[in-house]
Amino acid sequence: MNKTIRHTAVFSLLLVLALLVRATWLQAFEAKALAENDRNHRTKIAQYAQPLGDIIVAGSPVTGSAPTAGGDLAYQRTYTDGAMYAAVTGYSSQLYGATQLEGIYSEVLDGTDSRLKNPAEAITGRQQKPGDVLTTIDPAVQEAGYRALGDTKGAAVAIDPETGAILGMVSTPSYDPTAIAALSDPDAAATWQKLLDDPDKPLVNRALRQPLPPGSTFKLVVAAAALEEGRYDSVDEKTDSPYPYVLPGTTRALPNDIPGAPCENASIRTALRYSCNNVFAELAADLGQDTVRATAERFGFNDEELDVPVRAYASVYPTGMDDAQTALTGIGQFEVTATPLQMAMVSAAIANDGVMESPHMVSEVVDSAGETLESPGDGSSKRIVSSRTAEQLRSAMVTVVEDGGTGSNAQVPGAEVGGKTGTAQHGENNSKTPYAWFTSYAEDAESGEKVAVAVLIEDAGGPRSEVSGNGLAAPVAQRMMAAALS
Template sequence: MNKTIRRASVFCLLLVLALLGRATWVQAYQAKALAEDDHNRRNTIAQYAQPLGDIIVAGSPVTGSKRTEGSDLAYKRTYKQGDLYSSVTGYSSQAYGSTQLEGIYSHVLDGTDDRLKSPLGAITGKRSAPGDVVTTIDPDVQKAASDALGDDKGAAVAIDPRSGQILGMVSSPSYDPSGISGTNDGDTWSKLLADKDKPLVNRAMRQPLAPGSTFKLVVASAALENGLYDSVDEPTKSPVPYTLPGTSTPLRNESASAPCENASLRVALQYSCNNVFGKVAADLGQDKVRAMAEKFGFNEEKLDVPVRASKSVYPEDMDKPQTALSGIGQFEVTATPLQMAMVSAALANGGELAAPHMVSKVTDGDGGTLEDFADGDTKRIVSEDTAKQLRSAMVTVVEKGTGTNARIAGAEVGGKTGTAENGVDNSNTPYAWFTSYAKSGGQEVAVAVIVEDSGSTASEVSGNGLAAPVARKMMEAALRR
C-alpha cells in the first residue's frame, strides 16, 4: 500500500470514529435534553395527540378539547367561560406554550406524567390516559368578583381563612384562552401583547403595587406584638401634623377634621390616620416592621399556590422618614391582592395563617389521587389576643369608619380601606384598596380587592367607594356557600 492510500485510509477511519463518537455522545448524553427541548416539534405533537385532561371547578370541567382539522396536532384546548377563569387556568396554546395551572400540570393533563403510567404502559410505552386538576375555586365567588369589577382595571382574591382554600381569583381586564389555543391565532396574540392594560398579566398575584393604608394592619400588628401599645384603645401620643423625622415635611391625613391627634390604633384605623401609623413605624423601626411583614408573607421569593406569586416587598436600608412612609404603605412597599388577603385571613383565623392554595388534588384518569393538598396547614403570625383586638378594630372601620360600603346584614365584617399614591408626586390616578373578612353561619372568608383604574377622577377614588363594594359582593357569595 502506497503512502497516499495509507493516509487516506487513516483519515477515513478517523472520520468514522468521530462520527461514532458523536452519535454515542448524542444517544448517551444529549438524548434527554433534545427530547425535552422546547423547539422539538415531536413534544408538541405528543402533547396534543389526544384530548387533554381537565381543570375542575366545583365538580365540573372549565376546560375541554376539540379535534383540529388539517394539522399534525390532533386536538386543541377549549375553555368554558374562559374569560371568567383565565386567572386560574392560564392558557394552553399550541403556538405559545402553557401558563399557570395549565403549565404547572401540563404533563398530568397531557398524560405524560410518570405517575400516570401503569406497569404494562411503562414496558410498552403506551400513552396513559390524562389526569385532572381539581381546584378550590367557588364559581359563585368567582362570578361575584368578575361581575363587581366589571370593566374596571384591577383584581380580587378570596380565601377561606380556616383552610387556606382560594375561593376566587379574578384579574381584570381578562381574556379568553380559547382565542390563543390553536396555531393560527397570531392576530389575537399580538393584540393581547399590545394591549396597554396587559390582560395576560394576573393582577391578583403577579402585579404587586403600593398597598396604601391596608398595610396599616401589618404595622398595627407589629405595634401590639412588640409591646409598643398594650391595646388598640390606648392613646398613641401622635401629633397632628406629624413631621417626618429629620425633615420639615408634614405627613398629612386624608381628612383634616378626623380625630387623629393622639388617636388610638382603633381610631387611627377607623379614620385611616397617617400621622399615627407614620409615627408608629418610625418608633418601631424598620427591622421590627419588616419582621412582622415577613411573617405575613412579604419578601417571600417562593409563594406557590401552586402558581408562583410575585414577591410582595417591604424594603430594606430605609432612613427614618422613609420608614415612616412605609408605615402607611407607601415609599417602596408593594403587595399583591393575594398578599393582602393573607393579612386579613390570618387575623380572621385567630392569628394563624393557613397556607393559601387553589388546587385541592390532582387525579389520574380513573379519579385516583396523585397529589393531595391538605387544608389547614397553618403557622402562627400574631397572638390570639392581637388578632382579636385587630378584628375588633376592623369591625369598627366597617361599622362606622372608612369601610361602611362593606357592611353585610347579619354578618360580622371587618376591613381596612386604602388609597395608594400612583406615579411621581401622585400624578396618576390613585389605587383603591380594600382588605376584609366576614363571618356568618359557620362560614368565613377573607378578601382583598384593588381597583387600579375605574375611569374616575383622582378626587373620586377611595377604597370604600370602589373596592369595598366588590369585596362585599364576594363575601356575600362566600357566606352563602
C-alpha cells in the same frame, strides 16, 4: 497497503467512531432535552394527539378539547367562561406554550407525566390517558368578583382563612384563552399581538404578579407590630401621635385622609376607623424598620418563593431607609408593595386567630381513574401573631366597617365583617390616578364560616376625586364575601 491508503482508512475509522460517540451522546444524554425542545414539532404532535385532561372547578371542567380542522395536531384546547377563569387556568396554546395551572401541570394534562404510566407503558413508551387538576375555586365567588370588577383594571383574591384554600382569583381586564389556543386559527396570531400591545396588560395576572403600593391597608401590619411588641396593651389605648405629624428630619407635615378626623393621639381602633396617617407613620418610625419588616415578613412580605402553586411575585418591605422613609412605610407608601394575594393573606391570618394556612388553589391532582397523584392543599400553617393580637385587630377592623368607619360598603347581612380601606399614591407627587384597596374578612353569624378578601382597583377609569377604597374596592369585596357565605 501503501501509506496513503492506510492514513485514509485510519481517518475514516476515526470519523465513524466520532459519529457513533455523537449518536450515543444524543440518545443517552440529550434525548430528553431534545424531546422537550419547543422547536420539536413531534412533541406538539404527541401533546395534542388526544384530548387533554381538565382543570376542574367544583366538580365541573372549565377546560375542554375539540378536534382540529386538520393538520398534524389532532386536538386543541377550549375553555368555558375563559375570560372569567383565565387568572386561574392560564392558557395552553399550540403557538405560545402554556401558563398558570396549564403550564405547571402540562405533563399531567397531556398524559406524559411518568406518574400516569404503569410498568408496561413505561417500557413501551405509549402515552397514557391524561389526568385532571382539581381546584379550590368556588364558582360563585369567582363569578361575583369577575362581575363586580367589570371593566375596571384590577384584581381580587378570596381565601378560606381556616384552610388556606383560594376560593376566587380574578384579574381584569381579562382575555379568552380559546382565542389563542389553536395553531390552525388564522386569527390567533393577530389576537396574541393585540394582547401584547394592549397597555392594560390583560395577560398579566394582577392578583399574583402586579405588586403595587398597598396604601392604608398596610396599617394592619403596623398595628400588629405595635401590639406584638407591647407598645400598646390594646387597640383602645391612646397613642402618642401628634397632629400635625412632621416626618422625621424634614419640614413636611403628613396630612390625614379625612380632614377634621379625631386623629391626634388616637387609639389604634380610632386610627384604623378614620385611617389616621399620623398615628401609623409615627408608629412605624418609633418601632423602626427592622421591627416592622420582621412583622411584614411573618405575614409573607419579601417571600420570593410563594407558590399557590403558581409563583406569586414578592410583596416588598424595603431596607436601608431613613426615619422619614420608614414613617412613610407605615402608611403603605415609599417602596412598600403588595399583591392582592398578600393583602388577602394578612386578613386571613387575622381572621384565623393569628394563624396563617398556606394559600393554595389546587386541592388534588389525579390520574384518569381519579387516583390522587398529589395533594398541594396539604400545606403548612404558622402562627403570625398571638391570639390576643388577632382578636384585637378583628375588633378594630369591625369598627372600620360597621361603626361608621371608612369601609361601610363592605357590610354583609348576617355576618361580622371587618376590613381596612386604602388609597395609595401613584406617580411622582401623586400625579396619576391613585390605587384603591380594600382588605377584609367576614364570618357568618350562624355557621361560623369565614372568608378573607382583598381587592385592588388599579384604574376604574373615572375622575381621581372618586377614587377610594370604600367607594371602589369595598363593594367588590362585599359581593365576593356574600357569595362565599351564602
